[in-house]
Amino acid sequence: MNKDNIQSVKKINNIMTGDLGSYKITTIDGMVMYAPATDDRNTEYKAVQRWEAIGNNTIAEAD
């Protein structure tokens, strides 16, 4: 997984706390996965950060 595999990203809130809980990633081949919110050792989390860094926008979860 790297930033080039990402089609879209959506923020998902932690059910209990309401804080950011995970990133819902839809890949270009249609796979759905949920990366953790804060672990910079996680490959998919790092991909989301790089994906955002090149100008893509993560969608906030609807209230």
Added chain:
Amino acid sequence: MALTLHGTVADNTAVLSRPSAKPLIINGDMAVAQRVTTTGITSGGFYSIDRMKVDLNDGGTWTQTQDADVPTGQGFANSWKLDCTTADSSVAAGTYHVARYLFEGQDLQLLKKGTSSAEKVTVSFWIKATVTGTYIAELYDVDNDRQISQAYTVSSANTWEKKVLSFVADTTGALGDDTGSSFAINLWLSAGSNFTSGTLNTTWAGQNQVNRVVGQVNSASSTSNNVYFTGLQMEVGSFDANSIAPFQHESFGDNLSRCQRYYQRILEKNSAYFCVGWNYTTGIAIGKLDLVVTMRTTPTLICATVTNGYTFYRAGAGDHVDSLFLSDASETNLAIANNSQISGTAGHGGGWYSSSTDSQLDCTAEL
């Protein structure tokens, strides 16, 4: 317990000199394949055999499977098969296809890399390939962007051959003592001129792309092409085909457990409970999943969307849902949830159940 030696002292020397009790490479016998088979591969990732990754760009289309084709009489039952299904006979400058094994830095501190006591390293593997000729094996220091390459020859088409490649020590560039991706074995399968137009670099040096893969054949030249690997082994020290220690076989259970640090399949079968849960509110059901081993990092959850693929049973009834999302996670457990297809009574306990053969819930913490 007493240690009994068999044969001559010399016969046992190589085995006893191993500085690591377990094989440095996890699943080198290709026995564990939690992802089973993947077709239509055109980009990098982990697809079939646990711990075995490919990086792929513009190098054809491939299928990866766990295969029973193995070298005779070596004690292996499985191999990693890469089958070219769409050829790319015209190699572009930026083409690359690499079979890779990645190490955490904390697992290779015994190499003493970046010190005056740095160790030599030997990589051994069995390969069976349709395309004969020169292939490149590379050690890559991810932390310090350094590499060393070595050419080897596949002599006979579609024939198992054992390769034993010894690499000199690197006294420059220490590996991070952490869970990050620090070191890689790269077994190249195709490469474009961006990687081949220089002079092959056979001593440790800062990475210069054009010197990495000089002379590499194109494994994607025909849809008839296959490449198989098994018996991937890395030893500390310098060995040749006569002196390298035998492959260290592990039990399947030990092997699987080590692989699960990086990837865990949560749903092993249909019609089974996979975790306990509760109605947090009327419209939200949560499940708490304890991972079977501590993962390398907080994992990513992979959930297949399947109509009524998952059921939350509580209080004599069930809510069928199509997917689950990750609410919270750590290296040891997850909170999964659904908040769109749930009814019930807040506070009721229940169990999450796999209701379809297509349901899939995996955790990945790969390098």
